Amino acid sequence: MNTFSRWLGDRLVLILGLLVLLYMFVPIFVVILMSFNAPGARNSYTFNGFTLDNWLNVCEPFQLCSSLRTSIEIGLLATLGATILGTLMAFAMVRHRFRGRSSANLFVFLPMATPEIVMGSSLLALFVNAGFAGALGFGTILISHILFCLSFVVVTVKARLSGLDPRLEQAAADLYANEWQTFWRVSFPLVFPGILAAALLSFSLSFDDFIITNLNAGQEVTFPMFVWGANQRGIPPQINVIGTIMFFIALLVVVLGEMASRRRAGR
Amino acid sequence: MGTDLQLTSVTKRFGAFTAVDDLDLTVPQGSFFALLGPSGCGKTTTLRMVAGLEEPTTGTIMLGEDDITRLKPYKRPVNTVFQSYALFPHLTIGDNVAFGLKRQGKKDVAAKVTEMLALVELEHLAKRRPGQLSGGQQQRVALARALINQPQVLLLDEPLGALDLKLRRQMQLELKSIQTEVGLTFVHVTHDQEEAMTMADTVAVMNEGRIEQLGPPEELYEAPATTFVANFLGQSNLVSGSVAGARGDVIDLDVQGTRVVADKARARVTSGEVWAGVRPEKVYLSSAGHDDGSGVNTLSDGVVSDVSFVGVSTQYLVRMAWGQELTVFEQNTGARERFRAGDKVDLHWRPEHTFLLDASQDASAGVEREDA
Amino acid sequence: MSAAGHISSLGPAEAQLDGPPDPEGQKRGWAGYLLLLPGGLWLLLFFVVPTVTLVATSLYDPAGSLQLGYQMTWHWQNYVDALQDYGPQFVRSLIYASIATIACILLGFPLAYAIAFKAGRYKNLMLVAVIAPFFTSFLIRTLSWQYILGDNEPLVSLLRTLHILGPDGYLLATPFAVVTGLTYNFLPFMVLPLYASLEKIDPRLIEAGADLYASPITTFRTVTLRLAMPGLVAGTLLTFIPAAGDYINSELLGNPQTRMVGNEIQDLFGAGDYPTAAALSVTLMSAIVLLVFLYVRRAGTEELV
Numbered sequence: 001m002n003t004f005s006r007w008l009g010d011r012l013v014l015i016l017g018l019l020v021l022l023y024m025f026v027p028i029f030v031v032i033l034m035s036f037n038a039p040g041a042r043n044s045y046t047f048n049g050f051t052l053d054n055w056l057n058v059c060e061p062f063q064l065c066s067s068l069r070t071s072i073e074i075g076l077l078a079t080l081g082a083t084i085l086g087t088l089m090a091f092a093m094v095r096h097r098f099r100g101r102s103s104a105n106l107f108v109f110l111p112m113a114t115p116e117i118v119m120g121s122s123l124l125a126l127f128v129n130a131g132f133a134g135a136l137g138f139g140t141i142l143i144s145h146i147l148f149c150l151s152f153v154v155v156t157v158k159a160r161l162s163g164l165d166p167r168l169e170q171a172a173a174d175l176y177a178n179e180w181q182t183f184w185r186v187s188f189p190l191v192f193p194g195i196l197a198a199a200l201l202s203f204s205l206s207f208d209d210f211i212i213t214n215l216n217a218g219q220e221v222t223f224p225m226f227v228w229g230a231n232q233r234g235i236p237p238q239i240n241v242i243g244t245i246m247f248f249i250a251l252l253v254v255v256l257g258e259m260a261s262r263r264r265a266g267r
Numbered sequence: 268m269g270t271d272l273q274l275t276s277v278t279k280r281f282g283a284f285t286a287v288d289d290l291d292l293t294v295p296q297g298s299f300f301a302l303l304g305p306s307g308c309g310k311t312t313t314l315r316m317v318a319g320l321e322e323p324t325t326g327t328i329m330l331g332e333d334d335i336t337r338l339k340p341y342k343r344p345v346n347t348v349f350q351s352y353a354l355f356p357h358l359t360i361g362d363n364v365a366f367g368l369k370r371q372g373k374k375d376v377a378a379k380v381t382e383m384l385a386l387v388e389l390e391h392l393a394k395r396r397p398g399q400l401s402g403g404q405q406q407r408v409a410l411a412r413a414l415i416n417q418p419q420v421l422l423l424d425e426p427l428g429a430l431d432l433k434l435r436r437q438m439q440l441e442l443k444s445i446q447t448e449v450g451l452t453f454v455h456v457t458h459d460q461e462e463a464m465t466m467a468d469t470v471a472v473m474n475e476g477r478i479e480q481l482g483p484p485e486e487l488y489e490a491p492a493t494t495f496v497a498n499f500l501g502q503s504n505l506v507s508g509s510v511a512g513a514r515g516d517v518i519d520l521d522v523q524g525t526r527v528v529a530d531k532a533r534a535r536v537t538s539g540e541v542w543a544g545v546r547p548e549k550v551y552l553s554s555a556g557h558d559d560g561s562g563v564n565t566l567s568d569g570v571v572s573d574v575s576f577v578g579v580s581t582q583y584l585v586r587m588a589w590g591q592e593l594t595v596f597e598q599n600t601g602a603r604e605r606f607r608a609g610d611k612v613d614l615h616w617r618p619e620h621t622f623l624l625d626a627s628q629d630a631s632a633g634v635e636r637e638d639a
Numbered sequence: 640m641s642a643a644g645h646i647s648s649l650g651p652a653e654a655q656l657d658g659p660p661d662p663e664g665q666k667r668g669w670a671g672y673l674l675l676l677p678g679g680l681w682l683l684l685f686f687v688v689p690t691v692t693l694v695a696t697s698l699y700d701p702a703g704s705l706q707l708g709y710q711m712t713w714h715w716q717n718y719v720d721a722l723q724d725y726g727p728q729f730v731r732s733l734i735y736a737s738i739a740t741i742a743c744i745l746l747g748f749p750l751a752y753a754i755a756f757k758a759g760r761y762k763n764l765m766l767v768a769v770i771a772p773f774f775t776s777f778l779i780r781t782l783s784w785q786y787i788l789g790d791n792e793p794l795v796s797l798l799r800t801l802h803i804l805g806p807d808g809y810l811l812a813t814p815f816a817v818v819t820g821l822t823y824n825f826l827p828f829m830v831l832p833l834y835a836s837l838e839k840i841d842p843r844l845i846e847a848g849a850d851l852y853a854s855p856i857t858t859f860r861t862v863t864l865r866l867a868m869p870g871l872v873a874g875t876l877l878t879f880i881p882a883a884g885d886y887i888n889s890e891l892l893g894n895p896q897t898r899m900v901g902n903e904i905q906d907l908f909g910a911g912d913y914p915t916a917a918a919l920s921v922t923l924m925s926a927i928v929l930l931v932f933l934y935v936r937r938a939g940t941e942e943l944v
Contacts, residue, residue: 017753020746021768024826028772030783085678096671104675111686113876115884115927117901121920122689124908125696147685150678166665167353170320173340174347175367175412185366189357208777210887211901215908227778231891235782243779250774254767 028247035240054237061236067226068242071207074138074222078145078206083199085146086153091187093154094161095169111151119148120215127216136218144212149202156201160194193261200253269296270331270419272317272452277326279312286312288476290326294420294454294469299446301455301467305499305633309476310456311350314422317454318347330419341370346413347422351429352405354397360384360408361393367416383415386445403434410442414449423455427462439465460500464488472496474633488546490533494624497544499633504550504593505542506566507626513537517618523589527564529621540626547594549620552583554604555611564621566614569593571606581605585612697917704911717918725903725919732899733926735814736883739821740829743878744871746822747829751870752863754830755837769830781820781891788816788892812894820888828877836870837863872938880927 038049059065093104111119123144127136168190172182188195210224217225227239272294279287287309294300302310315321317328319340328336335343346367355363361380368376384390387407397405406426413421426442427435443466446453457463463470464484471481472495480492491497494505508522518534520527522543529543545564555568569585572592576599583595583606595614597603606612696709697717703709722729754765772780787794788810798804810816840863848858864871886901900923907916 011757013749014753014757016749017751017757017765020750020826021765023746024769024772024823026787027780027783027823028775030786031775031779034783034786085681088674089678092671092674095665096668096674097665098671098675104679107679107682111682113880113927113931115880115901115923117884117886117904118693118920118924119686119689121904121908121916122693123685125693125913125917126685126689128913129692129696143685147681150681154678165351165353167349167351168355170318170340171347171349171353171355172366173320174318174345174349175416176341176370177366178339178341178370181370186355190355204774208774210778211885211905214905224776224778227776227782231778231782239779239782243775243783246779247771247775251767251771254771258763258767 031240031243035244067221067223071223075203075206079202081146082149082202090157108154116211120212124215137220140216145206153198156198157194273329277323280324299453299467301463301470303463304473308473310473314456344419346418348409348426350424352409364412383411387411420452494628495633503544505544505630508543510538528618530619534623542624544622548596550595550616552612563615571610697921699914701914717914721918729900739882740879742822743829751833816892817897820892821882825878829874832873833870836867840866
C-alpha cells in the first residue's frame, strides 16, 4: 500500500498534467474530425458522415479564400514592420544607455497589458477623430497589428539579446570589425533565433486577431472576421479544413524550430 | 624606444566611483607585463582602456608615437584575449581565428590560419565549433585569434581563470614560451599572484585604482613597498617596532623590547614607528633558550599554538608574549627539530630578510579573504 | 517556434560573468535614441495618442454622431449612464474573468509543474504540445466548443446518463460554457510563465526543505510556491486582463444573460454611440489598472516589467 501511494504520489502530478494537455487538444480533435464532415443540416457541428469534399473545395464558400489572402497579406506586412521596429528597440534597450530606461520598459509593456477591446476602441477613436472614419480598412488594420505585435517582438528579442555576452561584440570590435560589420557578422546571427521567434509570434498574433481588427476594419474582411460572420449564417465545414491546416503548419514549424535549436546545441 | 605602451595620468570614473586613479605606467616593447590585484582594483578597467573598450575620463594612452586614447577598438593595433574567451559560437575555430585578418582585408588568410593553429597545436580542430572544445583548447583558440593579427600589444584578461589548477600551470608555461617565441608585448591582468610571478618579467600590483608597487617579481616579493604588497603577494609577519638608530648599512630596531637588525636596502622608512616585516619561510624555530647562532634576529618566548603539516613544509603559528600570532614555514628536510602545540620556542631570521614599512599603514591591507 | 523559442529564452539566465567592473557592454550616445525612435514613435502615435483620444471621446456630447461630428462638452454623465446601463455586464466580466483565472491556475499549475519537474526528456515535447493547439484560430477553437458542449453531443449525453445533468440539462449557452471557453483560451498564458518560474527552481531546494523537517505540503507552500510567485503573478495578469475584455466566448458560447462588457463596447461602437462606448472602455481599463496595481502590491512582486 505504502509503495503504491508512493508510486502514485510520484506520478500524480504528471498524470494530472497529461490530462490537462489532453483537455487542450480536445477542440483540435473536433476541428480535424469536422473537417471531414459531410454536409447535413444547418449545424455543421453534427457529424453526418465522412467526406473529402471539404478538403477538395476549400475555396467554395464565398469570401473564405479572399479573406484568408487578406489575413496572410496583413500578417506578413505586420510581421515585417513589427519585427524591424521591435528589433531596433530591443537593441537600444539592451545595448545602449539612455535616459528614461524604466519608463521605456513600461511603455513597451503597457500595450501587452491592455485588453484588446480597449486598444481597439482607442485606435478607432483616433481614426474617427482624425477624420478617417470612411477610410478604415487594410491600412488601419495594418497599423493596429504592427502596434500590438511590436511589444511582443521587443520582449522576445530582448530576452535573446540579454543572454548574449557583450564580450562577443567587444571581441569583434577588438578584431578590427567596425560597428556595421560587428552587427552583421556577430550580433545579428547570434540574435537571429530570437528575431525569427518574434516574427513567427507576430504573424500568428496578427493572423488570429479578431477583436481589434473587427473595430478598425471598415469594409475589409480578414479570415477571423469571415469565421465570425459565418457563425451568424451557418458555419461552412471548410473552416475546419483551414483550422486543421493551420494546426499542422504550426506544428511543423514548432518541430522544425526545435530540431534546429537541438542541432545548434549539439554542435 | 620603439613602441612602448605609455599611460599618462589616466583616470577613469564610473559615476561617483573612481576605478582608475591618476595612473602612470610604461610597458616596454617586448615585455611580459602583469597587472596584479584583487577584484575591483581597476586592473581590468585599465586593460579595457588600452583595448579601446572604455574611454579614460582624463589622461592619455600612447603606443609608441601614436596617441590612441580616443581611437575606436578596431582601429588600434592591440588585441585581447578575453576572460572566458568570447569565442564566436556560430563560427568554426578556423573562422574565429581568421576573423581579424578578414576584417583587415589581408591576403593568404587560410595559410596564416593554418600556421597559427599549428602554433597552438589545434590544426585538426579547425572545422569544429567552440562549443565542442575543452576549456584549455578554447583558451588556445582565443590566443590564436588574437595573435594572428600580430598586434603591437596583446592584452590578456584573466585568460586562465576558467581553467582548473593543473591545466592552468601548464598553460602558464605555454603562454610564457609563446611570448618568448613571438616577442610581442603582453599585458596580462590577473588576481592570481603565483600566475603573475611565474609568467611576467614585470609585475605591477594595483589596489583601489592605483599602482602600489611595480618591478620584477623577485623584488616585489623580497622588498615590498607597502603592507598591501607584503600581504597580497605571499604572506608576511608584520610586527610593530621603532627605529633605535642606524649604523652603516643597517638599522637597529626596538621590536616589542627586543633588538632587531634590518638592512637599509629594504627599509622604506628609516626613523620613527615602523612595521618590521619578515616572510614566514625566512623564519626558523628553536627550543626556547637554545641560542641558534649569532648575527641573526631572535624573538624569544613564543608558544606554538598550531601546527599544520602540508607535505613539503610544516606551518607553525606561534603566539608571542605581546599576543600576536606569527607564522613560520619550516621545510621538511628532516634535519630540523619538529615542534608540537604548546612547545616554547624562539624565532630566528637573518637581518637582511627584514623589511621596514611605514607604520601609518593598515597591517592587514591586502590579506586574502577566505573567498579569494 | 515562436513561443517555444520564447520559453527557452525565459529559462535560467546564462551564467553571469565575473570580474569588475562588470562590462555591461552598453554604449552611450545618440545611437540608442535613434534606434528607439521609429518604434517609440509608433507607440506614441498609435498607443498613447489613441488612449488620450479615447478618454476625450468618452467626454463628448452623446447627442453627436459620426456624420454630424462630436462636441467636446466634458460630459461626465456618459460614465454615469454607461455604468447605470451596463453595470451588470461590467461586474459579470470581472467575475467571469476571475473564475476563469482561478480555473487556469488550478489546471495550469499541475501541468507546468509536471513539465518542469516530471517530464524528463519529454519536456520540450510537452511544451510544444501546450503551444501547438493555440495556433489554430481562436475563433475556430471556440466554435469547436460549441460542438463539445452541444445539447445532443456525447458530453451532455454522458452527463445526463450519469445524472449529473437533469434529463433536460444542457451546457451550451450557459455561464459555465462561457467560463469554460475563457479558461480554455487563456490557459497557455498561465502555463508558460508558471513553467518559466518553476523551471528555474533548483530541485535541491525542495530536497533541502525535506531535509530540514518540512512535510511535502509545507515544502510546497514555503519553497515551491514562493519561488513560483513571479510566474503566478505574470500568469494571472496575462489570463485575467484579456479574459475581462473578451466577448468572443460570451457571444459564441453564452446567451443574452451572459453578455460581458466587451460585447457592449463592441455593439455600442457598431451602433455609432461612440461617447458611451469610450466611457465604458475607459472604465474597464481603469478597473483593470486598479486591480492589477492592488494585486501586484499584494503579491509583492516588483520584477514584472
